[in-house]
Amino acid sequence: MDTAKSLDSNLWVEHYGDALYRYTLVRVKNPDSSQEIVQVTLLAALQSQKSFAGRSSEKSWLFGILKHKILDHFRSLKIRRTYELSTDDDTNPYENEFDEMGHFINPPKKWQIDPQHAAENEELVLALAKCLDGLSEKFRYIFVLKEVEGMKSEDICKEMAIQPTNLWVILHRARNQLKKCLEANDWHRKQ
């Protein structure tokens, strides 16, 4: 396949710019950083046009490069701060919601949705995207790596240099905060 013919870098920004940007923003949150990552990605793509084997579409190939660049961004953040759990981290929003016997004071509300079909509900997916922005930076990154990227726990611990027990606590708290945020949107009653 003649790769020169199948790649047209002049059209990348117009054709894929917004899609690459949205994908990055879900993970990185900061619009300026996301824009910068899209730019770095397209420059890297330009540099490595020869590596485009034509086995995948131009779009998939660009997304492949983008994923690496996003991970590089996470790594660069790790150098500047620690991802271990510390005392000033967000607490579990359900901490005080148990009686002295350790049972729920207000049991979890029933969500009128089957987990197997949840992903089909686009409104809910967008609600989660909004709720993610309410998490602290540390919790957001770790939740994104685990649940949005689907990275293995061992790999996150290695990448972010944190202890497994800390990872589990952070994820538990992040999930509880997101759960509470989704419930605040009241969608579970609208189904």
Added chain:
Amino acid sequence: MKPDTLMVKFIMKLSAWLNATCKDTGPLVSETMDHSLSFSKRWRMKFHLAICEACRQYVSQLKTLRALAERLGKEDAPADPRTKLSPEAKETIQQALKNFQ
């Protein structure tokens, strides 16, 4: 050790398992999504879930959360159409690409 002492110990351990509270179970439910629990923790959680509707609800909610997050991670995830690169940002990137060529 006498057999009856062993039996008492066993019953005490079993009862400790059965006495797991919702407060103990929440973190275990979350942890099962991140790593394999030890035999003891796993069964403690299972016993509690068998008798606690509220905690089964919690399991279902965390599964829903995972399904939503997974969908959000896809290249074709739903997005607010208003979320896009500004014309200035597009121009900046386009210029950077041109300068590089």
